[in-house]
Amino acid sequence: MTEYVYYFGEGHADGNGGMKDILGGKGAGLAEMTNIGVPVPPGFTISTEACNFYYEHDQSYPPSVKDRVAESLARIETSTGRQFGDPSMPLLVSVRSGARASMPGMMDTILNLGLNDTTVEGLAQSSGDPRFAYDSYRRFIQMYSDVVLEVGREHFEEKLSALRETIGVETDPQIPAESLRDLIVEYKAIVREKNGSDFPQDVSDQLWGAIGAVFRSWNNQRAITYRKLNDIPDAWGTAVNVQSMVFGNMGNDCATGVAFTRNPSTGERQFYGEYLPNAQGEDVVAGIRTPYPISRAQDPSHQEASLEESMPEVYGQLVDVYRKLESHYHDMQDIEFTVQSGKLYLLQTRTGKRTGFAAVKIACDMVEEGLIDSREAVRRVEAGQIIQLLAPIFDAEAKSEALQKGRFMAKGLAAGPGAATGLIALTAERAVEMSRGGKEPVVLVRIETSPEDIAGMNAAAGILTARGGMTSHAAVVARGMGKPCIVGCSQLKINYARSELRVEGASRPLEEGDWISIDGTTGEVIDGQLPTRSSEVLQVLIDGSLDESDSETFRNFSKLLSWADEMRGLGVRTNADTPRDSMVARRFGAEGIGLCRTEHMFFHEDRILVVREMILARDESARRAALVKLLPYQRDDFVAIFREMAGLPVTVRLLDPPLHEFLPHTEAQISTVAREMNWGFVELRAKVAQLHETNPMLGHRGCRLGITYPEIYEMQVQAIFEAAGQLKKEGLDVRPEVMIPLVGTVGELTLVGNSIRRVARETLDRMGVDIPIVVGTMIEIPRAALLADKIAEGAEFFSFGTNDLTQMTFGYSRDDAGSFLPEYVDKNILPRDPFASIDQEGVGYLVRRGTELGRSTNPKLKVGICGEHGGDPESIFFFRAAGLDYVSCSPYRVPVARLAAAQAELERQASEA
Ligand code: PEP
Ligand code: MG
Numbered sequence: 001m002t003e004y005v006y007y008f009g010e011g012h013a014d015g016n017g018g019m020k021d022i023l024g025g026k027g028a029g030l031a032e033m034t035n036i037g038v039p040v041p042p043g044f045t046i047s048t049e050a051c052n053f054y055y056e057h058d059q060s061y062p063p064s065v066k067d068r069v070a071e072s073l074a075r076i077e078t079s080t081g082r083q084f085g086d087p088s089m090p091l092l093v094s095v096r097s098g099a100r101a102s103m104p105g106m107m108d109t110i111l112n113l114g115l116n117d118t119t120v121e122g123l124a125q126s127s128g129d130p131r132f133a134y135d136s137y138r139r140f141i142q143m144y145s146d147v148v149l150e151v152g153r154e155h156f157e158e159k160l161s162a163l164r165e166t167i168g169v170e171t172d173p174q175i176p177a178e179s180l181r182d183l184i185v186e187y188k189a190i191v192r193e194k195n196g197s198d199f200p201q202d203v204s205d206q207l208w209g210a211i212g213a214v215f216r217s218w219n220n221q222r223a224i225t226y227r228k229l230n231d232i233p234d235a236w237g238t239a240v241n242v243q244s245m246v247f248g249n250m251g252n253d254c255a256t257g258v259a260f261t262r263n264p265s266t267g268e269r270q271f272y273g274e275y276l277p278n279a280q281g282e283d284v285v286a287g288i289r290t291p292y293p294i295s296r297a298q299d300p301s302h303q304e305a306s307l308e309e310s311m312p313e314v315y316g317q318l319v320d321v322y323r324k325l326e327s328h329y330h331d332m333q334d335i336e337f338t339v340q341s342g343k344l345y346l347l348q349t350r351t352g353k354r355t356g357f358a359a360v361k362i363a364c365d366m367v368e369e370g371l372i373d374s375r376e377a378v379r380r381v382e383a384g385q386i387i388q389l390l391a392p393i394f395d396a397e398a399k400s401e402a403l404q405k406g407r408f409m410a411k412g413l414a415a416g417p418g419a420a421t422g423l424i425a426l427t428a429e430r431a432v433e434m435s436r437g438g439k440e441p442v443v444l445v446r447i448e449t450s451p452e453d454i455a456g457m458n459a460a461a462g463i464l465t466a467r468g469g470m471t472s473h474a475a476v477v478a479r480g481m482g483k484p485c486i487v488g489c490s491q492l493k494i495n496y497a498r499s500e501l502r503v504e505g506a507s508r509p510l511e512e513g514d515w516i517s518i519d520g521t522t523g524e525v526i527d528g529q530l531p532t533r534s535s536e537v538l539q540v541l542i543d544g545s546l547d548e549s550d551s552e553t554f555r556n557f558s559k560l561l562s563w564a565d566e567m568r569g570l571g572v573r574t575n576a577d578t579p580r581d582s583m584v585a586r587r588f589g590a591e592g593i594g595l596c597r598t599e600h601m602f603f604h605e606d607r608i609l610v611v612r613e614m615i616l617a618r619d620e621s622a623r624r625a626a627l628v629k630l631l632p633y634q635r636d637d638f639v640a641i642f643r644e645m646a647g648l649p650v651t652v653r654l655l656d657p658p659l660h661e662f663l664p665h666t667e668a669q670i671s672t673v674a675r676e677m678n679w680g681f682v683e684l685r686a687k688v689a690q691l692h693e694t695n696p697m698l699g700h701r702g703c704r705l706g707i708t709y710p711e712i713y714e715m716q717v718q719a720i721f722e723a724a725g726q727l728k729k730e731g732l733d734v735r736p737e738v739m740i741p742l743v744g745t746v747g748e749l750t751l752v753g754n755s756i757r758r759v760a761r762e763t764l765d766r767m768g769v770d771i772p773i774v775v776g777t778m779i780e781i782p783r784a785a786l787l788a789d790k791i792a793e794g795a796e797f798f799s800f801g802t803n804d805l806t807q808m809t810f811g812y813s814r815d816d817a818g819s820f821l822p823e824y825v826d827k828n829i830l831p832r833d834p835f836a837s838i839d840q841e842g843v844g845y846l847v848r849r850g851t852e853l854g855r856s857t858n859p860k861l862k863v864g865i866c867g868e869h870g871g872d873p874e875s876i877f878f879f880r881a882a883g884l885d886y887v888s889c890s891p892y893r894v895p896v897a898r899l900a901a902a903q904a905e906l907e908r909q910a911s912e913a
Contacts, residue, residue: 004050005068008034009042009079022047024239026098029349036328038321038346042079043243044072051237054215076244085203089126090119092245095210099238102350106226107238108147108217110210112140116201132250134180141187141199148213151194159186214240246345248338249280255339256281259294261326264354267361271322275307317344325349330371332362356388364556374563383873383900389557390892391418395531407527409503412489414523415475419532420462420484421517426499428456435459443516445501447494449474451661454603462518466492468818484520488818541587561895564902571886572897575866582644585891589898592648594888595866599657607633615659616687627715638723642734649735652720654713655705656741658696663688702742706752717759725767737774744781749794780804785850792854792861800847802867806834809843838875848882864888873900880904
């Protein structure tokens with residue numbers, strides 16, 4: 001028979017720490033602490049399975065539960081020497097929720113249960129403190145009414161504050177016992193009036209009312225939303241923990257507090273916490289009173305006595321307990337404790353949440369301390385968190401002060417982590433102009449960005465857009481550049497004509513040139529300037545302004561990643577198209593370039609004119625003439641990139657975007673370009689109109705360009721191999737790989753592939769050098785994935801372009817999906833944004849199937865992925881399982897990918913074992 005009730009107390013528990021699924025996190029922690037001899041008040045846990053039963057059986061309990069609860073209560077009574085409902089020595093209990101994953105504050109808790117008009121007198125007598133007893137009862141009525149009877153707490157708060165006023169005191173502890181007794185009468189009257197019946201006096205009714213309410217709180221709106229945001233399945237259910245009460249508010253030898261076994265923001269090995277003398281647990285967390293530091297070392301200048309000073313003996317016991325817990329769990333713990341009449345009790349222990357900085361430090365320290373091995377250290381740090389170590393950061397104090405002063409403006413999608421503060425620039429040109437000569441930093445604020453904004457994005461310290469999702473142009477480019485970026489910030493109304501931006505409802509607009517700050521780690525937009533700091537890792541690795549020996553953060557970062565490298569099976573490359581990006585990515589550990597987008601090189605000031613000449617050419621010979629001018633630029637770009645990546649493969653993708661992206665659009669731009677190029681305005685405008693496409697993403701782009709204008713790809717291939725040949729002659733090891741974009745049919749691949757091989761061969765022969773000619777294709781059109789066996793016969797490698805593959809599999813435009821995708825996720829139509837984390841079922845199927853098919857006809861086929869998903873940990877787990885050889889991601893995601901790839905490997909090994 002299924003057991004639904006698990007007792008803990010007197011040094012022994014029915015359950016243990018490994019039973020989180022059934023006991024919930026809190027219940028498992030209480031059981032485990034009891035078993036290892038940590039002082040825990042006795043109690044019992046009703047399992048998550050009982051919760052699921054409750055929902056499946058029209059809110060009723062499994063038949064055995066009532067008896068088991070009664071038995072367990074009897075054991076608590078024996079253990080504490082108090083009786084539930086006894087008029088002279090009443091037992092009081094707490095009733096708390098506790099799911100498998102921590103959901104702080106989302107579900108309900110009831111304290112002091114077991115008080116009624118009779119037992120409150122018993123409590124007053126047995127504690128010798130009537131004030132304490134009445135205060136406990138009135139808190140209980142308020143909490144119980146709010147949670148179980150749905151009589152809102154505001155009704156009670158109102159009465160309480162009216163009472164304070166009448167008797168002329170400022171704080172609750174100043175209210176005398178008699179007044180509290182009168183208040184209880186008024187509280188009960190509120191319940192009668194709002195609820196239609198009296199406050200329950202039967203303690204057993206109270207208990208079952210509370211248990212049902214906790215189960216029901218699993219499905220309150222807050223909890224549902226929290227689960228959605230944190231990917232917690234609805235089916236898990238919550239457990240209920242019923243535990244005998246201990247009181248931190250029975251006098252000056254009592255206290256309550258919370259603590260971490262190490263500093264959760266820095267990872268410092270320091271017992272770190274807060275407490276309040278003579279208070280209940282809720283007082284510490286609810287922020288009603290500002291708590292005191294637990295030790296003197298934590299805050300040497302604090303005015304109040306630390307626990308270490310006020311209760312040295314208890315503090316000593318607590319230190320023993322925290323050491324015991326940490327060495328037992330081998331991880332940083334977050335604990336709750338109460339001191340009742342000088343005696344210490346632990347009420348909770350759980351794995352402590354920590355920042356990326358703390359996670360890395362704690363993992364490395366614990367390996368050194370022998371608590372965990374390097375595999376466990378790699379497993380411990382959330383891969384996405386490591387990026388926090390790279391981002392410039394806001395000064396924490398300054399930011400919280402700004403928020404307190406009401407400078408918060410809006411919140412969007414946190415697309416590129418880090419902090420940026422600067423002057424608002426509303427166009428790319430203004431961003432370049434305003435930041436020229438390193439005057440003030442600027443934040444580029446746009447409705448959305450496009451390729452022609454690259455220079456402005458590059459000049460800006462951060463990017464903020466009102467539209468767009470996680471793979472919008474702004475987000476992809478900003479992440480590539482490692483710049484803080486917020487996209488899809490829909491509360492921002494940008495008016496270009498008036499050069500201002502406004503937040504809905506705000507009284508005053510901000511203008512171009514005003515200061516603004518964006519936190520790309522959280523998505524918060526803040527009015528005005530905020531001080532930032534550059535990350536230590538970058539100072540050591542990229543700027544060289546800090547010595548490795550002076551940065552423990554850097555040493556830990558690189559230690560953790562080198563462990564990861566020893567463990568992982570997947571290769572990690574980068575998406576880079578400049579020498580600097582290549583250098584950065586290589587220092588971050590990239591093992592080559594998986595995608596070099598050549599079009600980005602075309603936007604530079606010094607060549608855009610020639611690019612336009614090529615596009616606007618009236619015939620092939622004019623186009624060839626323009627391409628001849630473009631060739632040296634491209635060659636020089638490749639020389640620089642290949643040099644940075646010497647010894648490693650570099651996948652160069654031939655031109656991909658629709659040509660009109662390079663053309664002027666507004667009348668003013670057309671007129672400038674017409675002048676520059678010696679064209680008539682009307683003629684140029686007509687040509688631009690002619691090149692306009694209704695649906696450019698599905699239009700004349702990718703290899704379709706290479707087929708209609710073969711001379712463009714020919715020039716690019718010549719440039720690639722001339723560059724490679726030149727470096728080879730210098731003695732460098734160069735490994736170019738040429739990649740064809742947007743292939744959908746074998747015919748396209750054959751035609752373009754043959755031309756590439758021919759031009760490459762001719763170029764190398766002319767130069768008299770030999771370099772392997774490697775030609776592969778992107779797989780980003782569903783048809784190519786479905787026919788991958790045929791495609792693979794003409795390709796040496798595949799690289800899945802999961803941005804386009806997602807776009808085309810779903811039929812969602814990458815640039816417009818921001819307007820409906822959030823609602824899709826909200827309404828559970830999709831579990832998450834498929835442009836950010838791969839849709840394993842659909843798009844993922846094409847990746848898996850495409851890989852299998854490809855290898856079936858070409859066993860040597862190398863398979864990678866270079867869409868944005870290449871830097872997403874969950875997607876990386878999937879790609880490992882799908883059997884890919886490597887992922888390629890933007891330079892700043894390389895450390896994330898290295899760590900995630902190692903974790904994917906550890907998981908695979910664990911599941912096979
Ligand atoms: C892709 O489609 O996934 C890809 C990498 O190419 P791009 O983003 O340049 O279209
Ligand atoms: Mg693509």
